[in-house]
Amino acid sequence: MNAPIRRLSFVVALLFLSLLVSTTLIQFVYAKELNARPDNRRTLLSTYARERGQILVGDTAVAKSVPTDDQYEWLRTYPLGAKYAHITGYYSFYGAGGGLESAQNSLLSGSSDKLAFRRVSDLFTGRKTRGASLELTINPAVQEAAIKALDGRKGAAVALNPSTGEILAMVSNPSYDPNALSGHDLKKVDAAYKQLTSDAADKPLVNRTIGGDLYPPGSTFKIVTAAAALSTGRWSPESELPGPAVLDLPLTTKGLPNIGRRPCGPNDTTTFQNAFEISCNSAFGYLGMEMGADAFREQAAKFAVGDQLYVPMRVTPSKVPAELNKPQLAQSAVGQYDVRVTPLQVAMLSAGVANRGTVMKPYLVKSVLTSDLSILERTDPEELSQAVTPEVAAQLTTMMQGVVENGSGKPARIDGVSVAGKTGTADTNNVDRAHAWFTGFAPANDPQIAVAVVVENGGYADSEERGGGAVGGPIAKAMLEAGLKK
Incomplete structure (x- = not known):
């Protein structure tokens, strides 16, 4: 054999060896990873041949699969459309996008290891494998109240059960119709997706309750500042504080x-209680500087600020700056400077106070159900942290009741029910307008529901009366009333 033929034979042998190695890698080493890729069309087509599990709110399916006559066999549908879009997400030919469709994809599709026994059983019995269903913690009355009250406004609303962490409502506005993204007409799906992603102003695909561009919390964060101050023992609700028109920094x-x-107050002084009720910035800036940055950050951390949470969708961590000089600390103590939060985090502040100082881990899925709707697993409430002592929580509750009864939170009053709350009017890049906040819980003496509401640029920066209380208060009231109806 001459030299050229030997070299050619060597090259051919290398090519066969490369093919053998690459085939082995694809079929065995990387098979699981490649199958799990969201853009793997073959895997997606195979999942279309399997009925995807339902997402249930009570007895109502807010996401379900219906049979079709086309090659895909099943079509994912969302009977209530935009009302639950940020909770469900969507499932299309391009894969699972957002919400529970993405976060719990393996359960809904039936591919989870938790369903392995069920798949083996289906193999022997000849049953078609179906995905697991998810039973949610959402209270449909509270969800509907939040949707109605937020209609036409950009913002978000969250409600929690303080004693368990169950998410009772999760509304982000503007929303979108997930049915437009789940169809089998790929041209229409592409057009709908491009329209939604190109809307840079409204960002309808973003779930504002747990992500997106986080918000300055404004005076709702005075709950954290008050908790830190009361926990030192140096101050009580009756303590005298400086309250000048402008605090020198x-x-x-x-x-x-x-x-x-x-x-x-008179002579530029006020009580701690009154400062909280009327949302006095100068008094709280003073408290922040007096207690120090470490105590302030530690208290925020005890309310889970900075924690990485999954509900099971990933929650963008709220944050307090790691380094704060005194002016920055004073501004942070009133919820400004670089303090940033999700509405879920603000709801957790109120829920922690309502639950005698214990912050519960928030969750959205109550139970996972097999295809015959028997319970596969149930979520148990889990304590996340002890933010304050029960004694400090009781003091904060009384102070928050004063906000609704006597102060800036009067629009959240409910006849015959004691409501605890805190307003917030957070400065933004818009000089004249501010984010309007309200957070609170009810009944104050036996808390059943805690809420947080933010309306983007919904208030006026120069007026608490035209800010969080006036704008956010009525929305929160509607949610609280819906949650308390039996």
Whole structure:
């Protein structure tokens, strides 16, 4: 054999060897990873031949699969459309997108290891394998109340059961119709997806309750500041605090003003209780600087600020800056500077106070059901942290009741029910308008539901009366009333 033929034979042998190695890698080493890729069309087509599990709110399916006559066999549908879009997400030919469709894809598709025994059983019995169904914690009355009250406004609303962490409502507005993304007409799906993703102003695909561009919490974060101050033992609700129209700050010529630049009491002084009720910035800026950055950050962390949470969708961690000088600390103590939160986090502040200082881990899936709707697994409530002592929680509850009874939260009053709350009017890049916040719980003496509401640019930066209380209060009231109806 001459040299050229030997070299050619060597090259051919290398090619066969490369083919053998690559085939082995694809079929055995990387098979599981490749099958799990969301853009693997073969895997997606195979899952279309299997009925996907339902997503249930009570007895109502907010996501289900219906049989079709085309090659895909099943079509994913969302009977209530936009009302639950950010909870369900969508499932299309391009894979699972957002919400529970993505976060719990393996269960819904039936491919989870938790369903392995069921798949083996189906193999022997000849039954068609179906995905597991998810029973949610959502209270449909609270969800509907939040949707109705937020209609036409950009923002978000969340409700929790304080004693368990169950998410009772999760509404992000603007929303979208997931049916437009789940169809089998790929041209229409592509057009709908491009339209939704190109809407940079409204960002309808973003779940504002747990992600997106986080919000400055404004005065709702005074719950954290008050909790830290009360926990030191140096202050009580009756303590006298400075409350000038503008608080002088060190290291800068710029002070910290109250809304309307008014003093919070006679002789520029106020009580802690009154400062909380009327949302006095200067008093809380003073408290922040007095207790120090470490105590402030530690208290925020005890309310789970900064924690990585899954509900089971991933929640973007809220944050308090790691480094704070005194002016920055004063601004952070009133929920400004670089403090950023999700509405879920703000609901957790109120829920922690309502639950005698214990913050529960929030969750959205009550139970996982097999194809015959028997319970495969159930979520047990889990304590996340002890934010404050029961004694401090009781003090905070009384102070929050004062906000609704006497202060900026009067629009959240409910006849015959004691409501505890806190308003917030958070400055944004919009000079004149501010994010309007309200958070609270009811009944104050036996909490059943805690809520948080934010309306983007819904309030006026120069007026608490036209801010969180006036805008967010009525929305929160509607949710609380719906949650308390039996």
